[in-house]
Amino acid sequence: MTITASPGFDQHESVAFHHDPASGLRAFVAVHRKRHGRGCGGIRYRVYANEQAAVDDVLRLSAAMTRKAVLAEVPAGGAKTCILADPSRGKTVELLEAMGRVVESYHGSYVCAPDVGITADDLTVIRGVTAHVVGVGTPSGPYTARGTFRGIETMAAWKLGRDSLDGVRVAVQGAGSVGAGLAHLLTSAGAVVTIADLDADRANAVAAEVGAEVVDAGAILELAADILAPCALGGILTRDTVERLKVQAVVGAANNQLADAAAGTALAVRGIAFAPDFVVSAGGLIAGEHELTGFDEAAVHGHIDRIGGTLRQILELSASAGISETAAAERIVSERLAAADGH
Ligand code: NAD
The missing domain is CATH 3.40.50.720 (NAD(P)-binding Rossmann-like Domain)
Structure with a gap:
C-alpha cells in the first residue's frame, strides 16, 4: 500500500495512522483543510477489505467535508476518521477512549462528530476524554x-x-x-x-x-x-x-x-x-457548529434554511x-x- 499515491492525498494537510495496541484501535485521521484553525468531520467505524480501502474512504470523505462546510457557511475545513474495526475485539470502551486521546492530540484542529458505526453513546465515551466533539446531545x-x-x-x-x-x-x-x-x-x-x-x-x-x-x-x-x-x-x-x-x-x-x-x-x-x-x-453539520458557539434553535434553523x-x-x-x-x-x-x- 502506498498512502502517498492514493487519490486526493496531495490535497490533504495531514493524513495519519493511529495505532493503540492495548485497545486494538487502528484508525486513519485525515485533515483535508483547516479553516479558522480546524477541520470538522465524523468518525466512521467499519470493517474495510484492506487498509487501502480505508485510506481511500478517509481521503474522499474529508475532502467532501471541506466542500460541505464551505457551501454551508460553516467556518471550518474538512476532516474525517476511519476506524478499521476488528470484529473479533468489538467496540470497547478502551478503544473509544483511545480514539478520544487521538482526537485530543490534535488540540482542537480536528473536531469530531458521529458517522456510520458510531452511536451517541460511543461519542459520549469519546467526549469523556476530549472536548473537541460535537453531536453528543443533538441528534443530527x-x-x-x-x-x-x-x-x-x-x-x-x-x-x-x-x-x-x-x-x-x-x-x-x-x-x-x-x-x-x-x-x-x-x-x-x-x-x-x-x-x-x-x-x-x-x-x-x-x-x-x-x-x-x-x-x-x-x-x-x-x-x-x-x-x-x-x-x-x-x-x-x-x-x-x-x-x-x-x-x-x-x-x-x-x-x-x-x-x-x-x-x-x-x-x-x-x-x-x-x-x-x-x-x-x-443541516447536521450546521447544528454541530452551533453547539460550539452556543446552541440556539432559531439561529440553527435560520442557518439551515440558507441551504435553499x-x-x-x-x-x-x-x-x-x-x-x-x-x-x-x-x-x-x-x-x-x-x-x-x-x-
Ligand atoms: P439511518 O441509518 O437512520 O437510516 C437509513 C435507512 O435507510 C435505514 O432505515 C435503512 O434500513 C434504510 N435503507 C438502507 N438501504 C436501503 C435501500 N436500499 N432501500 C430503502 N431503504 C434502505 O441513516 P440516516 O441518519 O437517516 O442517514 C440517511 C443517509 O443520509 C445516509 O446516507 C447518511 O450518510 C446521510 N446523511 C445523514 C446525516 C445525518 O445527520 N444523519 C447527515 C448527512 C448525510
Whole structure:
C-alpha cells in the first residue's frame, strides 16, 4: 500500500495512522483543510477489505467535508476518521477512549462528530476524554432533514415551477433518522409522499405517522413522482438506475449518491436535475457548529434554511455555464476558498 499515491492525498494537510495496541484501535485521521484553525468531520467505524480501502474512504470523505462546510457557511475545513474495526475485539470502551486521546492530540484542529458505526453513546465515551466533539446531545437527523426539505422546496420552484409543495409527489428512499424527518416536513407542507425502507416495519410506522404511502424498497427508484429523495445509502445512482427513474429531479441527503461520472452524465442526458448531496445534507453539520458557539434553535434553523438559497445559486450557475450541478457547486467552493486565501 502506498498512502502517498492514493487519490486526493496531495490535497490533504495531514493524513495519519493511529495505532493503540492495548485497545486494538487502528484508525486513519485525515485533515483535508483547516479553516479558522480546524477541520470538522465524523468518525466512521467499519470493517474495510484492506487498509487501502480505508485510506481511500478517509481521503474522499474529508475532502467532501471541506466542500460541505464551505457551501454551508460553516467556518471550518474538512476532516474525517476511519476506524478499521476488528470484529473479533468489538467496540470497547478502551478503544473509544483511545480514539478520544487521538482526537485530543490534535488540540482542537480536528473536531469530531458521529458517522456510520458510531452511536451517541460511543461519542459520549469519546467526549469523556476530549472536548473537541460535537453531536453528543443533538441528534443530527432532524436538522439534516430540514436542510434537505429546503433543497426540495428550491428544486420544486426551479424545475417544476411550483411555489409550494402542495401536491408535489416525492419518493423518499429510507425511513431512518433523516428520511422520517423529511417525510414529516413534506407531508406537513402538503406534498404527496411515498416512502420505502428495507425494514418494512419502519417504513410502515413512519408512513402511518405522517400520512404517506409505502412501496417495496425495490420499487422506490422506479416510482413515478416529481422528485426522488434518496435518504438511505450512497452510490444508488448508476447509469442503469438513472435510466429507470421516473422523476424530474433528485434531492436527498444520502452521501455520495452518484456512483460514478457516468451516472451524472446519464442524469444530464435525461434532463433530470440533481441537487448535490454535499449541499443539501449539511443541516447536521450546521447544528454541530452551533453547539460550539452556543446552541440556539432559531439561529440553527435560520442557518439551515440558507441551504435553499445556496442550491438556487448552484442551479443558476449550472444552467448559465452549461455545467453539471456538481461542477457548479465545486466551482463556487473553489471561488470561496480562493477569496478566503486572498487569491
Ligand atoms: P439511518 O441509518 O437512520 O437510516 C437509513 C435507512 O435507510 C435505514 O432505515 C435503512 O434500513 C434504510 N435503507 C438502507 N438501504 C436501503 C435501500 N436500499 N432501500 C430503502 N431503504 C434502505 O441513516 P440516516 O441518519 O437517516 O442517514 C440517511 C443517509 O443520509 C445516509 O446516507 C447518511 O450518510 C446521510 N446523511 C445523514 C446525516 C445525518 O445527520 N444523519 C447527515 C448527512 C448525510
